[in-house]
Amino acid sequence: MADLTAAPTQTVEIRESYLAMTQRKRVYGAILLVFFVAMMVAGFQTADARNAGGFWDGITRIFDYPTEVLSEAWEKASELPGHIAHFFPALIETLNIAAASTLFGAMLGTVLSLLSIRGLARWPRLIPIFRRVMDICRAVPEIVIALVLIFLLGGGPVPAMIAIAIHTAGALGKLFSEVNENASLKPVEGLASVGATWIQRMYLGVIPQVGPNYVSYALLRFEINIRASAILGFVGAGGVGYELKNAMSWGKGRYDEAAAIFILLFVTIVVVDQLSGILRDRLTHGTRSGAQA
């Protein structure tokens, strides 16, 4: 009997404490939101104040440059195919930089990631060192290495390739490590039981399991590296970025060339994006349908 009378007060208590909790949560959320908005506004104002041109002034002129470029390109539309053909070798160079750096980076990343698998590493004590090496490779922006190498080796595709490869090794190494963690140990143990060396265990036991994922990540990285190699060209590392910088610093009169390069770059990025998307889809889902067939 006493229980029956106690129950309603308990419900009221629960209800009150629940409401108080939601209230508190809402207040915290609101404070956090206000704080975030204030930070964003303050940050925006700081950035605006330290910029050479102001935001409200610039926003009206944002389309001036594209219009200028496009109108000149439109006037000389008949020359556009010629320009595109002219800059095509530069685009090939940019693509080559991206492809070669992805290849080298993937190889180095594979080695680093295999050397840092817990339980399978060649030198277990050195795992932290290999991980730090990957972290540092990943943290270095390509432009830093590229600029230093341009000083040493002169302008050209090789500094860009090395710079991107180093960053790629770190970035892919980390992703590969995550894939390796999920690899089954059974094939490796089987190989170890028949006396396989470490390299054989890795090559025959781990790589076949993780191969499709590796390739899928490497393709994604290739997309990113095309962009990176275009950017590095802009600071003097050859390829289509370098041509773009030349055409742009010339200014009026060569805007049609700039437009041609814009188009080349845009189309390349979109096409590679689509192709690698399809390929990656086939790699991750295609094997399943192949097994069903």
Place this chain on the structure above:
Amino acid sequence: MTHTDISSEPHMHLKADMTRLFHRKRLINFALPLLLLSYLTYVFFAFDVPDLWAKASWKNANTLVSDSYSYKTHVTRDNRNGEVRVAIEGERKGAYPAGEAPAWVALGETTVIDLQNGHEVIFGPETIRYTIPGYGVVRATPSRSAGVQAELPAGEVPEWINASKNRLSITTDAGRLTITRNRAEVFRYFTGWELFFFTLDSPYHGMGPVALLQHAAQGEAGAIWDAFWNNKMWRHADVAWAMGETLLMAVLGTFGAGIVALPVAFLATRNFMPLRSLRFATRRLFDFLRGVDSLIWTVVLARAFGPGPLTGALAILITDTGTFGKIFSEALENVDQKQIEGVQSTGAKPLQRYRFGVIPQITPVLLSQLLYFLESNTRSATIIGAITGGGIGLLLTQAIITQKDWEEVAYYMVLIVLMVMVMDWFSGWLRRRLITGETESANG
């Protein structure tokens, strides 16, 4: 007979299958490396690597490496009036006040410079003497009329001495002496980054940490900090500002893109946007923003806004709006309809339905993507800063262009790597706190 035929047929098939499989595997195993090798050979020649080897500047490499961890102090005598000046790296910012010199230089009528290990240079009133242990004494008298008259010890001139009519230069492990008609200059090399904490004109230069702490305890902490912070050689205040700008670009760009992309992403989803044409248009807009690439956005925006952090932030914002739009719309297409119906059944208005039915479902994806991009955008902001001129990227390119401040380049590189690593760690920590923390409380 027929019986055995039937049973052997699958075997034959299986065997043929396996043979084919092995054949294919063998082919792939050989063809793939071969393909790779031939591509790399092509690249090797397309990039002109053999020529590169010849072009590479080992002298530059040497300067770069040695300069990044050491510095040199110049002792210069003007031969026309006999005035001797001492300056670190030969820069005016690092010059000792007139009449003052480090302990290894004794100024006077004849200036004696101790280069250690028995190496000693003496700037006499007329003649300059360099005592080199194991070789002898080199004397040289510069004059306006006769150039530099050098007297070397008898025997063959070693390759580290370069003597001509108007110039004598001697490079040893201890330092370097260069004499021309107008001036004589000695370099002595030291390990470390010179004047990193205090410049020569500061009263705190050369003080040990203990002495500094004593001064700080006596109420000079502000002055000490001021001397360090406004160090003319290393410009710590400017560097801190530049790092701040780079981070600002990354934060504004990433979160700004998130704020813009979230509402627009609804328009690109199958389940929230019934209008097919609008959906298609939004998706193509995202593809366009992503495809144009941050390089082109940076170039276009720099024309409108000029160099600075705002341009960089906007370039990141625009590119990432495309990326986030794609990711968010994919996440929105995968939301569970049941929660929305549940919220709707309580009589929620459309806006409340989105707020309580949809947003909680995609918050983990949203946050983890934002934080992941925050880290990678810190790196992008450095690169964009180098192109547009803002943040640490600008300082880095400026230092590289001088082709001599490699110690500063090394310093900035260390700072950038540390900044990116700290951001990586921070975003990972926050991601774990926010996302796994949330699922835990949901379970509990």
